[in-house]
Amino acid sequence: MEAVFREEHGRLLAALVRRFGDLDLAEEVASEAVEAALARWPVEGVPPNPGGWLMTTARRRAVDRLRRDQVYAAKLALLQVDAVGGSPSGGGELPDERLELFFTCAHPALAAEDRGALTLRCLAGLSTPEVARAYLVPTATMAKRIVRAKQKIRDARIPFRVPTPDELPSRLPGVLQVLNSIFTEGYAAQRDDLAAEAIRLTRILRTLLPAQREVTGLLALMLLIHARRDARRGGLMLDEQDRTLWDAPMIAEGLTLVRAALTGGAGPFAVQAAIAALHDEAADVPTTDWPQVVALYDVLLALTPSPVVALNRAAAVAMRDGPAVGLALLDELATEPRLRGYHPLPAARADLLARLGRTTEAADSYREAIALAGTDPERAILTRRLEGLRTES
Incomplete structure (x- = not known):
């Protein structure tokens, strides 16, 4: 039931x-x-x-x-609704009305923090306390967010409809970003239930929009990352994981979806999924095809110029060309305002400094990253790495 x-x-x-x-x-x-x-x-x-x-x-x-x-x-x-179930006048029938709800919940007129909450409340069927737990906020705070979003929909007369074919390309990325944010929140906090719910919703969206390759790309990305969940228990990083614990059927499905998403061109989520596929196909971190990973990050950077993408590319370059080269790229990003307060930057610097034997500087960067990290699992990973430095020294 x-x-x-x-x-x-x-x-x-x-x-x-x-x-x-x-x-x-x-x-x-x-x-x-x-x-x-x-x-x-x-x-x-x-x-x-x-x-x-x-x-x-x-x-x-x-x-x-x-x-x-x-x-x-x-x-x-x-x-003009009748008691026996007549439909409202106007508008054609859709294969599934949930598509309208996807676009309403992710409408750009709503505050960014409200979109994911409303999607989980309306499309996933989570209660307000469950949504609050997903975002680690008090139930009263989440209740206010959801009420605020509903009032915005009502006051701004946001329509419950699917965008026209001309509007779809500009509106679909917002829907995908909401789903990706839900998944990322679950991944960062090691909330498998939340990540699985994001996957379920993305499967629904793909069923409703099978021709949209970026929907397929996002689903592939989620599956290829979520497949590592059992090996990630306790906050293990990619280079620490037992890959025999990875979900092989989920990876196989993700690889099939990647190929479909890349057919006829590639969007940002499809490229990210291709990067995840290279990690999942490799026997270990050293044998990963790092030149191809860097090449894909170059494509992604051209599609979506972003300091976060540049940060991830720098980490991949460090694996291809050595930690000194990667560190130089990270240092170039240190003044980027959008990375201020973003804990993966000092965390990445700490890892490369440790590889270069600069343990004192690495420890300082780990402490900075710990102070900025937003979830307990992330802090646990960084703390363990900091303590590893002390053991080695």
Whole structure:
């Protein structure tokens, strides 16, 4: 039953929003339908079409509420919704209304910190406390964020619709970035449940937009990184991991998706997935195809010029050409304002300084990185490396 609710929640909520045009009403009656199912299904059995049962129950609850409430009653007349389930006038049918909800939750008019929260709340079906735990903030804080996002949607009259073909190229990257941010948050905090939820949502989006190669590229990237989760327990870095613990079927799926994403051109997520594929295919860190990794970072830097990409490229150059060359590139990035407070920069410097035998400087950089790190697993990794320096000295 839990699996059914998780699978059907986003579809149910999206269909209700599209039918009634009110996110709060849709959430309320969807929750009521789930509560009714929890009471009846254990006794009567799970119906042959669980999603249809939930939709019928939620729609009836919504129509009853609209009839009782004068404000909602006016909205009911406006939307021309009938008691037996007629659709709102206008607009063609879509294969899955969740696509509309993806683009509404990731609308550029919403604050960046609200987009991921709303996506998890509406599309993943997480409760507000669960979303709060995902972002490591108090439940009250997250509740305010979600309310603020809903008010913005209502006040700004953000439409529940899929962008037109002309709008899609400019809007899709925002949706992908929200999903990638959710996955990255889960990865950094070693929250496998959160990372897995991001993967599940990206699978849904790929089903809805199969021709969009960047959706395929993002899914490939997530799978190729998530495949290392068991070897990463305890905060092990790539060079410390037992690769026999990597998820071989997940890697195989990711490699297949990479090839599809790179066919006919490559976007940023497809290139990042190709880099992840080179790591997953290598027997160990020294035998990784570092020249090809650097070449792919050159492509990525041309597609999305960014100091973070330049930082990752510098680390790859250090593996190809030696730590001194990589350190020089990192030093060039030290004055970049967008990297101020970004702990991977001093962490990368510390690693290269340690390889060069400059342990005192390396220790200082590790301490700086520890102070800037945002999650306990990241701090644990850096602390262990700092303590390793002391042991060697």
